[in-house]
Every structure is written in structure tokens, then in C-alpha cells.
Amino acid sequence: MTGPQAEAVIDLDAFRANIAALAACAPASALMAVVKADAYGHGMLPMARAARDAGAEWLGVATIDEALALRPGGDTGSVLCWLASPGADFASPIDAGIEVTASSSEQLSEILAAPASARPKVQLKVDTGLSRNGAHGDQWPSLVDGAAAAQSSGAAEITGVWSHFACADEPDHPANDEQERVFRAAVAELARAGVEPAVRHLSNSAATLTRPTAHFDLVRIGIAAYGINPDPRLVHQADLTPVLTLRARLAAVKRVPAGASVSYGHTWTATSDTTLGLVPMGYAEGIARTASNRAEVAHAGRRAPVRGAICMDQLVVDLGDADARRGDLVTLFGPGTDGEPTAEDWAAAAGTIAYEVVTRLGGRIERSYRGES
Ligand SMILES: Cc1ncc(COP(=O)(O)O)c(C=O)c1O
Structure with a gap:
């Protein structure tokens, strides 16, 4: 990794x-x-x-x-x-x-x-x-x-x-x-x-x-x-690109049987056998807990839904039958150009505005910059 x-x-x-x-x-x-x-x-x-x-x-x-x-x-x-x-x-x-x-x-x-x-x-x-x-x-x-x-x-x-x-x-x-x-x-x-x-x-x-x-x-x-529209409904002509991509390496991957329930409170239960991925980010990183069971991430070019309650340091995503390994990259949000969700998608899932999604980021997230002149 x-x-x-x-x-x-x-x-x-x-x-x-x-x-x-x-x-x-x-x-x-x-x-x-x-x-x-x-x-x-x-x-x-x-x-x-x-x-x-x-x-x-x-x-x-x-x-x-x-x-x-x-x-x-x-x-x-x-x-x-x-x-x-x-x-x-x-x-x-x-x-x-x-x-x-x-x-x-x-x-x-x-x-x-x-x-x-x-x-x-x-x-x-x-x-x-x-x-x-x-x-x-x-x-x-x-x-x-x-x-x-x-x-x-x-x-x-x-x-x-x-x-x-x-x-x-x-x-x-x-x-x-x-x-x-x-x-x-x-x-x-x-x-x-x-x-x-x-x-x-x-x-x-x-x-x-x-x-x-x-x-x-x-x-x-x-x-x-x-790069974020002030309101998703706002129509304008400017060509804006979201600047921040939030991603992580899967800390664990496991196959679970139908009937397995996920995370605190068991708010989601698998209806068929599936592969779960553990994303090492949670509400201590500013990931809204209200997006539990609602948001998605991208893994290997496909969307994977968040399952169960988002915890302080981690959240679980459902990778279905994908070929997934520990260390695989998952993108929580980004520009959306490779099929990944955007901060606006996470805002909709969390019941907030994209301003809050990006401004809350912190905790143990490391920042890196591309295009430094
Ligand atoms: C006084 C003031 N001006 C400008 C802005 C920028 O607003 P926006 O992010 O909607 O462009 C803010 C942000 O809230 C503000 O407080």
C-alpha cells in the first residue's frame, strides 16, 4: 500500500x-x-x-x-x-x-x-x-x-x-x-x-x-x-471544476453472508452475500454521520453505497461482488469526471450544503496539492 x-x-x-x-x-x-x-x-x-x-x-x-x-x-x-x-x-x-x-x-x-x-x-x-x-x-x-x-x-x-x-x-x-x-x-x-x-x-x-x-x-x-455551485439549482454559464478529491485506502475487506448487520445500531443488514470495505474516515474527519446509509463512494470505477452508521474513525461500504483488496483506493468525492460522487452529492445525502461538506474536513486527513507553481 x-x-x-x-x-x-x-x-x-x-x-x-x-x-x-x-x-x-x-x-x-x-x-x-x-x-x-x-x-x-x-x-x-x-x-x-x-x-x-x-x-x-x-x-x-x-x-x-x-x-x-x-x-x-x-x-x-x-x-x-x-x-x-x-x-x-x-x-x-x-x-x-x-x-x-x-x-x-x-x-x-x-x-x-x-x-x-x-x-x-x-x-x-x-x-x-x-x-x-x-x-x-x-x-x-x-x-x-x-x-x-x-x-x-x-x-x-x-x-x-x-x-x-x-x-x-x-x-x-x-x-x-x-x-x-x-x-x-x-x-x-x-x-x-x-x-x-x-x-x-x-x-x-x-x-x-x-x-x-x-x-x-x-x-x-x-x-x-x-469549483462548487453555490446551490445545486443555480443556473450559470461559468465552467467550474471541483478542486478537492477526498479519498482513502481500504483498511479491511471482508465477505459477509446475507443477514450480516453492519456498524453501530445495526441499521443495515445484508440481503445477500456481499463484500464490505472499511474506509478509514469518519465523523472525526468531518464526514457527516447523517450520510449513513445514504452516501456513496467510488471503487474501481463503480459506485459503492455506505452501509450502516458512519463512525468516528471509519465507515463501511458495500462492494458487492467486486474484486476488492485491502489498500484499494476509494474516492468519497471529487470532480465527478470519473463517475465518483461530488461534494454536492454528499451534501444531498447528508441533508446539508456542499459548503459544509468541504469546510468540515479535518481530523486525520492529509492534504496534498497538485499543480503547485
Ligand atoms: C462576507 C462574505 N463575503 C463573501 C463570502 C463568499 O461567499 P460564497 O462562498 O457564497 O461565494 C462569504 C462567505 O460566506 C462571506 O462571509
Whole structure:
């Protein structure tokens, strides 16, 4: 047997090609590659490097710690982070040249009070209807006033204004028009206060693929860069290839008779003699237990169903009468081009979204990269 027991193989050529395809969807806008959450489970630093190689002018992450981790990794370009709790250390990102987000007047005050040696570059987040982070309703005029004052006094440079869609993966949802309208009004209000930041941005992957009116100066691309459709029902023209292939070597193979029941709780029983394969990955690796008895893997070019409950470290697949050996490769998901399931198939089997399928991967999975330049 060669190679790791459980492995995520990440195709950087596919990732760069996806970014190029997405950039072509928004030709007048700059592109931010979203590499938060360890690049959606793909590994932040290699994906960040590949995104820059593919022309991403910006990288986007949620937390300050994620942003700071990019710098020792060698990244010197534009980075935005957007999620910080009270007491956050804003001085470190400011001194590292990382742009921070103010989602409220209070947060702007915390940023301005940070003991940084550089002048903060601040982007303002307006809540246009997601009701998550960002200044909402009456909070926006006071954030605008604070930002205008900080800019005119030289306390901060206001570099961006942005918001986030709630329903972009449903292009006909009325919330999209409304959020875009509210965003335009918020940008106009900011301009009336004398602040016209360099970048205005609203679009995630789905809006980049389907909503050109929302592209503005910059589009923030996450899931689509990893080759996954934001929603299986979303129709778009971009040619995207899934970047991550999850595979493992069978740790055991055994023939069992009809009547043999499999795994905890005996939730599946063989109706005829069959060959079972043991895949050394389980929910500790982020494999959803809700996919028990529902998902499939590929073995030797054929699909093999998961049988019984997915365990912490292992799961069992039904290889039928296939000629199978210990050490054989099985693919849980990949691009789908060789008949293997995709992350979207696993999402459907697990009752979740493909975002969660890839982002949860961890535990003992070893990552390897193809196409490193
Ligand atoms: C603020 C922000 N922008 C952009 C994205 C990228 O979204 P998607 O992965 O749908 O492209 C995310 C991810 O959730 C986000 O939180």
C-alpha cells in the first residue's frame, strides 16, 4: 500500500482556472478570493498563493487571526477581515497592513482607539437585509458620521463600503433587488458625507455568477472558486471544476453472508452475500454521520453505497461482488469526471450544503496539492 490512509488531493490548476472563469464573469471588477475557514477546508496558505497567482487582487477572511496568518505565509497584498468581537486586537492587523471592517459605530471607535503605529484602513459594513453583521437602519447614519469625521481628521482612511446578500443563490428572490437598492442608498449617503471609498462590494459567488448589476468595484468569491455551485439549482454559464478529491485506502475487506448487520445500531443488514470495505474516515474527519446509509463512494470505477452508521474513525461500504483488496483506493468525492460522487452529492445525502461538506474536513486527513507553481 502506498500513500496516506485518508487524503484530500487539491488541484490548484483547477482552482486557478475557476478564478479565471469567475473573473471573466465580472470583467470590470476586481476579485477577492475568500479563504476563510482554512480556505473552505482546502488549506489557507496554498490556496491564498494560488489565488494571487490567478490574479486575485484581494483576499478575504472572517477573523483577524486568519488575516494575520496570511502574512507569515508570505502574502503582502490587499486583505480584508470582517468579524471581530469586542476587545479584539485591531492594532496587529492595522500594523500588518490588513484592512479591517467596522460594522457599527462602537466597532469604529475600537478600531480608532487601537494602539497601532499605522493609520487604519477601514471598510464600512452596512446591513442591507441579511440581519447578520453590519450597521442596520438608524445605525448606518451614525457610522457614516463617525467614518466621515475619522477620515477628515486623518484618524483613518475609509477604503471600502460593503454588504452581503441573503438570497443570491435564488436569483429571482425579491430580497436581492431590495438589498441592492438599500446598498446603493447607503453608498450615496456615505458620498453625501464626503466619503467615497475606493471599493464598493456586495457580491458573493452566486451574485457574481448571476447578477451583474451587483458587481460594483469588487466581487468576493468563495465557494465557486473551489469549483462548487453555490446551490445545486443555480443556473450559470461559468465552467467550474471541483478542486478537492477526498479519498482513502481500504483498511479491511471482508465477505459477509446475507443477514450480516453492519456498524453501530445495526441499521443495515445484508440481503445477500456481499463484500464490505472499511474506509478509514469518519465523523472525526468531518464526514457527516447523517450520510449513513445514504452516501456513496467510488471503487474501481463503480459506485459503492455506505452501509450502516458512519463512525468516528471509519465507515463501511458495500462492494458487492467486486474484486476488492485491502489498500484499494476509494474516492468519497471529487470532480465527478470519473463517475465518483461530488461534494454536492454528499451534501444531498447528508441533508446539508456542499459548503459544509468541504469546510468540515479535518481530523486525520492529509492534504496534498497538485499543480503547485
Ligand atoms: C462576507 C462574505 N463575503 C463573501 C463570502 C463568499 O461567499 P460564497 O462562498 O457564497 O461565494 C462569504 C462567505 O460566506 C462571506 O462571509
